[in-house]
Amino acid sequence: MSEPEPVVLLDHVSFSYGEASLALDDVSFEVAPGEAVALLGPNGCGKSTALRVLNGLEFARSGSVEVLGRRVDRELMSDQLAAKAFHQQVGFVFQNADTQLFCPSVGEEVAFGPRQMGLSETEVKRRVADVMDVFDIAHLADRAPYHLSGGERHKVAIACVVSMAPRLLVLDEPTSGLDEESEDVVEGFLRSFVAAGRSVLVTTHHPCLVDAIGARVVRMDKDHRVVS
Amino acid sequence: MADPSSQVLPDWLVADDAYVPSRDRDGFLRRNVLRLTGLLTDFQVGAASYGRAASPVDRALGAVPTCVRMAGLLVCLVCVSAASNMAFVYLMLALVLVAMASRPAPAIVRQLRPAAIAAAVSALLMVPAALLGQPSAPVRMAVRVLTSLCLVLGLSQNVPWNRLVAALRAFHLSAEVILVMDLALKDLQLLGRAALELTEAIALRSVGVDRDRTASAAGVMGVCFLRMHDHAARQSEAMACRGFTGVYEVPAERVLTPSAIVYLAGIALLVCCFCFLEGAM
Amino acid sequence: MHIPDNYLSPSTDGVMAAVMVPVWAHCVRVVRRDLDRDHIAFMGVAAAFSFLLMMFNVPLPGGTTGHAVGGTLIAIMLGPEAACLAVSVALAIQALVFGDGGILAFGANCFNMAFVLPFVGYAVYRLIRDHAPEAWGDKVGAAVGSYVGINVAALATAVEFGIQPALFHDAAGNALYCPYPLSVSIPAMLIPHLLVAGVVEAVATVAILSFVRKAAPGLVRDPAATGDGATSSAAPSGLRGKGLVAVGLLLAALVVATPVGLLAQGDAWGEWDAEGVAEQAGYVPAGIADGFSFDAIMPDYSLAGLPEAAGYVLSAVIGVAVLVIVFKLVSLAARPASPAAAA
Numbered sequence: 001m002s003e004p005e006p007v008v009l010l011d012h013v014s015f016s017y018g019e020a021s022l023a024l025d026d027v028s029f030e031v032a033p034g035e036a037v038a039l040l041g042p043n044g045c046g047k048s049t050a051l052r053v054l055n056g057l058e059f060a061r062s063g064s065v066e067v068l069g070r071r072v073d074r075e076l077m078s079d080q081l082a083a084k085a086f087h088q089q090v091g092f093v094f095q096n097a098d099t100q101l102f103c104p105s106v107g108e109e110v111a112f113g114p115r116q117m118g119l120s121e122t123e124v125k126r127r128v129a130d131v132m133d134v135f136d137i138a139h140l141a142d143r144a145p146y147h148l149s150g151g152e153r154h155k156v157a158i159a160c161v162v163s164m165a166p167r168l169l170v171l172d173e174p175t176s177g178l179d180e181e182s183e184d185v186v187e188g189f190l191r192s193f194v195a196a197g198r199s200v201l202v203t204t205h206h207p208c209l210v211d212a213i214g215a216r217v218v219r220m221d222k223d224h225r226v227v228s
Numbered sequence: 229m230a231d232p233s234s235q236v237l238p239d240w241l242v243a244d245d246a247y248v249p250s251r252d253r254d255g256f257l258r259r260n261v262l263r264l265t266g267l268l269t270d271f272q273v274g275a276a277s278y279g280r281a282a283s284p285v286d287r288a289l290g291a292v293p294t295c296v297r298m299a300g301l302l303v304c305l306v307c308v309s310a311a312s313n314m315a316f317v318y319l320m321l322a323l324v325l326v327a328m329a330s331r332p333a334p335a336i337v338r339q340l341r342p343a344a345i346a347a348a349v350s351a352l353l354m355v356p357a358a359l360l361g362q363p364s365a366p367v368r369m370a371v372r373v374l375t376s377l378c379l380v381l382g383l384s385q386n387v388p389w390n391r392l393v394a395a396l397r398a399f400h401l402s403a404e405v406i407l408v409m410d411l412a413l414k415d416l417q418l419l420g421r422a423a424l425e426l427t428e429a430i431a432l433r434s435v436g437v438d439r440d441r442t443a444s445a446a447g448v449m450g451v452c453f454l455r456m457h458d459h460a461a462r463q464s465e466a467m468a469c470r471g472f473t474g475v476y477e478v479p480a481e482r483v484l485t486p487s488a489i490v491y492l493a494g495i496a497l498l499v500c501c502f503c504f505l506e507g508a509m
Numbered sequence: 510m511h512i513p514d515n516y517l518s519p520s521t522d523g524v525m526a527a528v529m530v531p532v533w534a535h536c537v538r539v540v541r542r543d544l545d546r547d548h549i550a551f552m553g554v555a556a557a558f559s560f561l562l563m564m565f566n567v568p569l570p571g572g573t574t575g576h577a578v579g580g581t582l583i584a585i586m587l588g589p590e591a592a593c594l595a596v597s598v599a600l601a602i603q604a605l606v607f608g609d610g611g612i613l614a615f616g617a618n619c620f621n622m623a624f625v626l627p628f629v630g631y632a633v634y635r636l637i638r639d640h641a642p643e644a645w646g647d648k649v650g651a652a653v654g655s656y657v658g659i660n661v662a663a664l665a666t667a668v669e670f671g672i673q674p675a676l677f678h679d680a681a682g683n684a685l686y687c688p689y690p691l692s693v694s695i696p697a698m699l700i701p702h703l704l705v706a707g708v709v710e711a712v713a714t715v716a717i718l719s720f721v722r723k724a725a726p727g728l729v730r731d732p733a734a735t736g737d738g739a740t741s742s743a744a745p746s747g748l749r750g751k752g753l754v755a756v757g758l759l760l761a762a763l764v765v766a767t768p769v770g771l772l773a774q775g776d777a778w779g780e781w782d783a784e785g786v787a788e789q790a791g792y793v794p795a796g797i798a799d800g801f802s803f804d805a806i807m808p809d810y811s812l813a814g815l816p817e818a819a820g821y822v823l824s825a826v827i828g829v830a831v832l833v834i835v836f837k838l839v840s841l842a843a844r845p846a847s848p849a850a851a852a
Contacts, residue, residue, distance in 0.1 A: 057428060061845075084249035088435040098455065099425035102447035116436035117247060123240075130238040146454050164435060165241050192235040196242040315814040315823075318807070322823050325830035333550070333837040340834075367806060508814050 005069055006030040007168050007199040008037075008054060013063035015046075015053055023049040025224040026063070031168070036190065036200040038210045041220030047203040048095060050220075051170050054201075055092045056083070068167060088117065091161030095172035095203075097153040101145035106137065106156050109145055113164035131163045136185050150177040158186065169193065171202045175209050187212040252437045283331040286386045291487040294391045295398035300495040301383055307498065308376050313505040317372055320498075324378040338385055343377035389413050398483065407476040411463075415456060423452050510575070510666050510698075511563075511603070512618055514611030515800030516687045517669060518677045525669070526616025532624050533597065536590035544730075546843040548587060551728050553836025554756060555583040556595035557829040558717060561763045563603065564810065564825055565770040567709050569701030574773045577710040578622050578662070581630030581655035582717055586729045592627035593619075598835060602828055608805030617669055621662045630658025648715055655714035656707045660699065663706070667691070667698035677796070685796040697778050720759060725752025760829060767825040768818035 008031035015024040023046045031037045039047045052058045053065055056077045065072040068089055070082075077083050094100050103109040110131055114124045132138040135155045140148065145156055154177055161169070169190070175183045190200050190213045202215065210217060219228045289297065304320060311317050328336055347370040357365035384392070393409050426448045438444060517525075540549065559579040566574040583592035597619045603609040610618045634654030638646045671691030674684035689697070722729055810824035811817055 055432070057432075080251060081249050084435045085247060087432050088247045088249065092432055094425070094429065096425070099422060100429040102426055102430060102444065102451050104447070113433050113435060116434055116438060118250065118436050127238070127240060130241070134235060134237070146451060160433065162241065164433070165243070165247075188235050189237075192237050193241075196237055198242070313814045315812045315820075318812055318823060318827070322826040322830065325827060325834065329830040329833040329837070333841045336834055336837055337841070340838075363804070371806075505814055 004033050006066075007033050007035075007068055008201060009064075009066040010050065010054070011064045011066075013050075013053060013060045013065060015049060015058060015060050017049075022224055024053065024060070027220070027224070027226050028063075029218045029226055031199050031201050033199055034194060034197045036194045036202070036213045036215040037218055038213075038215035039201065039203045039218050039220065040205075040210070042222050045220040045222050046224040047220060048172055051092065051172055051201070051203065054170060055090060056086065088113075088164050089166055090168045090170060091164060091166035092170045093157050093161055093172060093174065095176070097150070097157040100157045100160065101153060104144060105142055106145055106148070107132075107141040109156060110159050110163050113160060117164065127163050127165075131159045134162070134185075134189055135159045136182075151179055151182050154178060155182055155186065158189075162189075166198075168199045168201065171200070173204055174202055175204065175206055183209075247435070249436050252434075283327070283335070285327045285330045288487075289491075290386070291485070292491045293398075293483055293485060293488050294387055294395035296483060296488045296491060297383060297387070298392070298395055298399075300491060301379055303495055304379055304498065305376055307502045308372055308379070311502060311506065313508065314368060314371070316502050316505045317368075317375055319501060319505075320379070321371060321375045324375055324382065327382060328378065335385070339378060339381045343374050343381060346377050347371070347374035403476045415459070418459065419452055419456055422455055423448060426451060510578070510618075510622060510663060511600075511610035512614040512621075512666065512669065514613050514803065515797045516611070517614055517617055517673060518686050518796065519613065521669065521673070521676075521686075522611075522613045522616060525614075525620045529597075529616045529619050529624065532593065532620075536593045539588070539590040540594060541843065543588060544591060544843065546840045546845050548591075548728070548730070549840035549843045550833075550837045552583075552587060552591050552595045552839075553833040554753075554760065555579075555586055555591070556599045556832040556836065557760055558763070559583060559596050560599040560603070560828045560832060561760070561767065561825060562710075562713055563599070563609075564767045564821070564828075565709075566773040567705060568773040569705050569778075575701055575706035575709075575778075576770070577706065577713045578626055578659060579710070579713060579717070580622060580627035580662075581634065581651070581658045581710070582714040584627035584631035585634055585651055585654075585714075585718060586721065588730055589627045589631040592631070593623045595836075596623035596627065599828075599832060602831055604805075606806055606828070606831075607810050607824055608803065608808040609810070611801075612803050613801055617666075621666045621669070625665050626658045626662035629661045630654040633657045648719070651718050652711040652715050656711040659707050659710040660702050663698045663702040664695065667694040670694040670698070679795060684794045686794055688794050701778070717759070721756060724755035724759075727752060728756070764822060764825040764829060768821050771817055771821055 008029075010030070011028050013024055013027045014022075016022045025046075027046070027050060029037070029039075039050060041047055049058065053060050054067060054072065056072045059074055059077075067086070070076060070086065072086070076086065101109055103112055107128060110128045111124050114127045119127070128141075129138070132141060135158065137152065137155055137159060140152060140156065145153060148156065154174070158171065158174060174186055174190075178186065187209060190202075194200055194213065200213065200215070202209065202213075204210065209215075217228070218226060221227045308317055308320050328339060331339070350373040351366040351370035354366040354369045390410060390413070393406055393413065396406055396409075397403070430444050430448065434444075540552075544552070559582070562577040562579040564576070566576050569575045578596065580592050580596050583595050587595070600610055600615065600618050600623060604612055604615055604618070631654060634650040637650035637653055640646075641649060668691065670687045670689060671694035673687040674690050677685040679685060687694070718729075807820070807824055807827075811820040812823065815823065
């Protein structure tokens with residue numbers, strides 16, 4: 001039986017911000033279906049940049065990026081329908097949750113994605129209730145995201161993309177700012193998500209997250225290269 | 229609450245249905261919001277290239293104190309505007325073109341695009357003069373505008389905004405005004421970045437049809453306002469914690485450095501050329 | 510060798526322009542394929558050399574003046590297709606900004622100086638270089654190639670001039686455009702170029718080529734290679750830093766020396782204005798008297814109110830800077846230099 005196609009494939013990718021600021025130097029790694037991978041490395045090594053390139057927010061200067069069997073490049077992102085399908089399949093949560101929440105209440109925030117997908121109100125309500133239950137944020141439904149604590153905002157940000165039922169979750173420092181209980185909730189969810197055959201790619205400074213979700217480690221160094 | 233260690237995920241989350249998106253006319257809103265917010269982050273361009281200037285001309289000019297450069301720029305602009313002899317304007321144009329040619333291509337585009345557009349618009353405005361018997365009026369105006377704008381952009385795009393503001397101290401602008409300008413420019417940068425990130429977040433989650441587009445745009449602007457309001461309050465607390473009592477000290481730049489003297493000599497030479505050429509008319 | 514407006518009939522102008530369109534299209538295709546970003550940006554510097562060489566007028570036998578073009582030089586450095594485009598852009602700036610060479614005659618001027626000259630010159634250069642000993646093949650090839658190139662171009666120009674009286678005349682037999690037949694135009698153009706201008710072209714080509722090869726070898730394309738190998742096989746030095754600075758200094762020196770070109774008195778053969786023609790031919794052909802006219806910003810590289818030499822230097826500075834800027838902007842559309850070359 002042939003090996004399944006990787007969900008994420010970065011092949012000799014290089015990227016720099018402007019002309020002089022190298023952020024990724026010949027980076028290659030992959031994520032298989034049903035696998036969790038953790039990208040580790042010192043501050044400024046390019047972990048967040050790798051995630052941005054993967055999500056089509058930046059475009060690699062050389063090398064290729066393939067996600068879920070499709071090449072992620074300007075052509076894909078300029079095709080409105082293809083880009084929308086891509087973003088539904090790949091749930092990306094930024095490092096700074098502040099920059100991801102823009103609706104008046106948490107409930108509307110989580111409902112935004114399913115509503116965009118054209119689901120019925122009943123289905124939307126069901127999904128919102130399920131996800132808020134999974135992340136233990138049901139009591140925050142009517143609160144404004146802006147007035148939540150940092151850790152609560154982070155959980156809400158993850159819930160917002162999970163409600164779209166993605167096949168791949170890309171999370172930049174998912175447990176930063178979370179208390180122990182919330183950390184357990186997120187880790188438990190990620191374990192179950194992977195066990196159900198989905199894939200997860202995280203960046204983190206916390207080795208305990210790596211152990212908790214059974215992730216394979218890909219390490220980057222300060223020269224913006226993958227070392228293991 | 230579900231047991232964190234072994235969660236049973238909802239069936240819709242692990243189903244294998246393929247989602248087929250439908251088209252939506254959201255381009256206009258997203259493009260315009262992005263354009264507006266992108267403009268705000270353009271402040272960073274000059275600062276990012278400063279200190280690593282690839283052009284030998286910019287490296288040399290970078291050694292000249294900013295207040296001296298601003299004074300020199302003002303003199304050049306006055307001479308270009310006042311010159312009745314186009315020879316002086318072409319002389320300044322030649323200098324501007326040489327400086328531009330020494331820069332890398334992206335920097336040339338950044339400088340030339342706004343200047344060329346402004347020159348084209350001014351040439352268009354002067355077309356009636358051409359029809360009324362002054363056929364060279366559009367060209368003369370265009371060349372003046374192009375030269376003036378290239379001179380200004382040559383300074384503003386290659387010197388970080390905080391050095392520009394600090395240089396104003398040499399012109400006896402009050403420290404309070406400089407404080408307000410400093411903070412405002414910094415906050416505009418932060419605002420631009422925040423708005424850009426929020427708009428990216430909307431783009432990532434806009435996977436179908438947005439039934440209430442204005443709500444999304446309003447959300448971005450509302451959150452930006454709240455963040456900046458919050459940020460301003462925290463910033464003033466931080467300044468107080470570091471001993472700020474209302475007096476904003478702007479360290480004065482040493483004005484008469486060797487490079488400043490060479491630069492001022494060059495400006496003086498240009499003024500002499502201006503006088504000579506005006507006299508020759 | 511710049512043909513002014515109204516010396517060729519509009520139909521001649523049109524035919525020459527039509528011939529150049531597929532040539533330009535082919536050259537754009539080849540340059541896009543073969544040259545990377547750094548070399549396309551260097552085309553601006555090469556075009557600037559050509560522009561400056563055309564400002565150095567030399568006195569020719571017969572009381573006229575002529576100039577070198579440098580088309581073969583660029584062809585050897587970057588390929589004949591790049592030379593065609595570089596010289597074409599330089600000619601365009603000369604025509605539009607400085608009134609040197611006609612607007613309607615642009616196609617004809619490009620045919621002679623941007624197509625015939627570099628392609629013939631390069632072909633002769635390759636013939637000699639590929640069959641002669643390595644010790645002198647390159648230099649001699651460059652000298653002979655550029656000499657032959659400029660003379661063939663002069664011949665082409667002479668033919669374009671010379672056929673006008675026979676093809677376009679009024680009922681009285683007076684020429685409508687250039688009044689000199691082939692029997693006059695060919696010796697008038699060829700002899701000075703064979704004796705003087707061709708020699709100047711050869712000397713300038715060899716001198717500048719040797720300088721660039723020594724100072725910035727990475728900038729010169731290896732003629733044996735084609736496609737990707739052409740520009741990335743050269744030594745990495747020279748594309749950035751010191752090599753380019755040395756070349757820039759040579760350009761600056763040439764700019765400062767341009768007033769030497771003013772010392773040669775008189776117009777080039779075939780570049781007279783209406784009064785000049787009347788003096789030479791005894792009458793002003795109708796096409797020249799009532800033809801198309803264009804007011805350049807700095808006609809004949811001069812500016813009202815500036816001494817002639819200062820105007821000449823200023824024109825040189827503006828021309829060189831504009832050429833460098835234009836090709837730097839064009840290079841943005843090209844593929845980046847290979848990593849080895851950028852080191």
